[in-house]
Amino acid sequence: MKKIISLLVFISVAFLASAQVWVEDGSVMSKSNSYDTIFVNNGTSYLIFNHDIFSFTLGNETDFIAQAHENCLMIRNISKNNKPSSIFISYGDSTYVQYYYAILQYASDSMREYYDFRDTYNKNITSRAQRKELQAMEKSEEQNYFLSELKTISQIIKEMPDEITDLGVAENGLSAHLRLIRTDNNYAYLKFVVDNDTAVDYEFDMVSFQYVQKYKTGLFRKKKIQYLDVFPIVINAKTLVPAYRQEVMVYIIPIFGIRPKEELLITFRERAGLRNIAFTISNKDIMKAKVLEKRR
DSSP states (O other): OHHHHHHHHHHHHHHHHHHTOEEETTEEEOTTSOOEEEEEOSSEEEEEOSSOEEEEEESOTTTEEEEEETTEEEEEESSOOOOOEEEEEEEEOSSOEEEEEEEEEEOTTOOOOEEEOOOHHHHHOOOHHHHHHHHHHHHHHHHHHHHHHHHHHHHHHHHSOOOOSSSEEEETTEEEEEEEEEEOSSEEEEEEEEEEOSSSOEEEEEEEEEEEEEEEETTTTEEEEEEEEEOOSEEEOOSEEOTTEEEEEEEEEEOOOOOTTOEEEEEEEETTSSOOEEEEEEHHHHHTSEEOOOOO
């Protein structure tokens, strides 16, 4: 009789083990909820989860090894033995924990090494750093395209025929004249011709642009002058005019809402000398310039 009872107990235990019954949230789960099988070949298999991995346990540490990094678990077979292993993983964030159980199986001919268990939301989400990097790249591409367009326009301006003859200055064998103006909503496109009729090369350190704003202030309305520096967006020009030579130069500068009677001061400053050339352009001359035709 004792033998029969022992046999029945053994059969019951064996049945429960084979059925793999387990309990989650009070509901009984049966073998119909089969576990995943992770096939591991001679390389590394990768398991990706929604959130970072807290811990993992291998049932067979003789034939398999694993290493976790953030939300990725990397698994390798180290013996080429077909003996399977269980693996139990916990993962989540500061608000919850989830668990994952699977069977590891060595299969040298398996072509699958990447197991992505993330849901659709977490597959598509990107980190703040990634978003900032992507935005910076997109902005850089837009800026590069924009500057490329402006450089192309500057070359078109450079090759256009002169239209102005009376804006400029000539001193001591050097002269600088504004020959063409075009504008759009944001920029003024200025074409200059610099003549060097001396025996010494004219190398300038920079060309400065300053809007000269004039207004009255105080009890007796004393006139005050303010110089507002404007920096070119694009420079299509050389920095040296050889002796007895002429150079055409194009500068694209932002335009501001200054009054018609105010001026733009342009100064060509010599790098290693005092031969600076300066002259002014009335803002009304800029405002009445032809509007640049947009390229299609």
